[in-house]
Amino acid sequence: MSDNVMFYALSRKFVDEQYDVPEEAKQVMYYSLAIGHHLGVVDCLKTVLQCTKEEYQAWIEKLPADSEAYRKMAGFFTFGEITIYPDHIHMLAGAFSNIPAEEQTPTEQALTDGLIKVLTEIYHEPTMYLMVRSR
Incomplete structure (x- = not known):
């Protein structure tokens, strides 16, 4: 497993149409998209933040240990x-905004600022999400 923690944001989606799908099945696929299911959809993710596991651990340790933000x-x-969806943005933005800047290293401050920027983008585009995983 890698030592890097990567934050990937949804950059776009497209319907995978590489196969010859019968018209009836296409209608089911498009209907499922309209009601929120991702049948046949490919999500394209781009890296928006990254750090080492040690930096990530030190950063989240600034959150209250008994908080929902820390658990997430x-x-x-x-x-x-982990995946961060629109229903997590207010909780996480509030928690990270409450960490005094003077208590954060420059790396932690950059992670906080970057996370809040992406959370703001998710707020404005609710179909967007953020995935945090190692590379």
């Missing part, structure tokens, strides 16, 4: 990855 971010170490 620490899930990376339990599951190997």
Whole structure:
């Protein structure tokens, strides 16, 4: 497993149409997309932040250990990855915004600023999400 923690943001989606799909099946696929399912959809992710596992651990240790934000971010170490959806943005933005800048290293401050920027983008585009995983 890599020593790097990568933050990937959804950059675009497209329907994988490389196969000859019957018209009836296409209608089911497009209907499923309209109601929120991702049948046949390919998500394209781009790297927006990265750090080492040690930097990530030190950064999230600035959050209160009993907080929902800490549990969410620490899930990376339990599951190997976490996904941040629109319903997480207010909780995480509030928690990281409450860490005084003077208590953060320059790397931690850059991670905080970058995360809040991406969370703001997710707020404005709710179909977007963020995935945190090792590379």
